[in-house]
Amino acid sequence: MNRFVPIWRAASFLVAAGFIALWQMIADARLVSPVFLPGPDRAWASLVRGFSGGDLWSKVLGTLEHMAYGWFAASVAGIALGAAIGSSRTMRTYVAPSLEFLRPLPVSAVIPVAIAMLGLTQGMALFVIAFGAIWPMLLATIHGFAAVEPRLYEVARSLHMSRPAVIFKIALPSACPDILSGMRLSLTVALILSVVCEILAGLDGLGHWILLSARSFRSADLFAGVMLLGVIGYSTAVAMSFAEQRLLKWRNAGH
Numbered sequence: 001m002n003r004f005v006p007i008w009r010a011a012s013f014l015v016a017a018g019f020i021a022l023w024q025m026i027a028d029a030r031l032v033s034p035v036f037l038p039g040p041d042r043a044w045a046s047l048v049r050g051f052s053g054g055d056l057w058s059k060v061l062g063t064l065e066h067m068a069y070g071w072f073a074a075s076v077a078g079i080a081l082g083a084a085i086g087s088s089r090t091m092r093t094y095v096a097p098s099l100e101f102l103r104p105l106p107v108s109a110v111i112p113v114a115i116a117m118l119g120l121t122q123g124m125a126l127f128v129i130a131f132g133a134i135w136p137m138l139l140a141t142i143h144g145f146a147a148v149e150p151r152l153y154e155v156a157r158s159l160h161m162s163r164p165a166v167i168f169k170i171a172l173p174s175a176c177p178d179i180l181s182g183m184r185l186s187l188t189v190a191l192i193l194s195v196v197c198e199i200l201a202g203l204d205g206l207g208h209w210i211l212l213s214a215r216s217f218r219s220a221d222l223f224a225g226v227m228l229l230g231v232i233g234y235s236t237a238v239a240m241s242f243a244e245q246r247l248l249k250w251r252n253a254g255h
Contacts, residue, residue, distance in 0.1 A: 038220040046224040055209075060228060062205035063194050066122075067232075070129025071190040075183060078134045082141025082179075087171055092146065103139070107132040107193060111200065125197035132193045133186040140182025144175025177248060184240045191233055206232075 020040050026032065027039030034042075050056035085091045085099075110131055118124035148171050156166045198207025206225045213221035 034219070035217055036219055038223055040223075042220040043223040043227060046218075046220040047227065050221070050224060056224075056228070058204060059206045059209045059225070060232070062203065063191075063198065063207065063229075063232065066125055066129060066194040066197065066203065066205060067187075067190045067236075070126050070194065071133050071183075071187055073126060073130040074133035074137055074186055074190070077130070078137030078182070078186070079141050079179060082138045083145055083167060083172070083175075086142040086145025086175070087148075087167060092142070099138075103135055111196075115200075120201040122203065125194070125201055125203055128197055129190050129193045133190040136185035136189065137179070137182040140178040140185075141175060144178030145171050147178070148174045180240075180244045180247065184237065184244065187236050187240055188233060191229070191236070195229065 024039050024041065027034065027037055027042075038046075047056070050059075085095050107128060111128055114124045114127050114131075118127060152170050152174070153166065156170055161169070194205065195207035195210070197203060198205035199211045202208055206229055210222055210225040213219070213225060
């Protein structure tokens with residue numbers, strides 16, 4: 001099946017190229033006012049101009065910084081809590097109701113609370129990003145640890161392995177596929193919330209760039225920012241998939 005991957009990837013790029021060509025035709029025909037819909041040529045020119053002037057570099061780095069810090073905090077907390085809860089049936093029994101209460105809570109409802117406590121600061125943004133990104137990771141880690149084959153724990157007990165040894169040598173490798181899947185989903189959530197927080201708090205990043213462009217009717221700059229967000233999302237997803245393949249290479253060693 002792997003030999004068909006380049007074909008499907010090439011087909012996906014052709015579909016994207018078709019959408020760009022359609023977008024250009026609509027813009028050239030002025031079916032939508034250029035004030036609201038610039039052509040991809042104008043958006044590309046805005047990208048080149050922004051990077052040449054240095055403005056966009058700081059915006060991209062700001063968004064990447066917010067996303068990375070929030071995602072890292074969510075990763076550490078989510079994996080640690082998930083490992084503790086997932087490896088203990090007692091903790092799952094007592095903590096599950098609290099998780100079910102907090103999990104459906106929309107991040108939009110948490111943002112006013114975070115602003116009231118922390119103000120329009122970097123700390124508020126990191127708290128909101130971490131809160132939103134922690135759930136895919138936490139739930140995936142709990143599921144991964146809870147799904148470990150019970151006989152492996154029996155073997156560990158017969159070998160008198162300590163609890164840390166059981167976690168790092170048995171449970172964690174078994175739960176790695178679930179954990180990495182949760183981390184990949186959390187990356188997307190972290191990017192979305194980074195943009196939201198930058199818009200609300202006026203933090204330096206692509207979200208603030210897009211907001212100012214919209215208010216100034218600079219549609220080319222606005223679309224350039226959206227395109228960059230798409231590139232960041234795609235690049236981080238590809239990087240995470242590559243890391244996942246490398247880290248889980250041992251699973252296919254026997255095939």
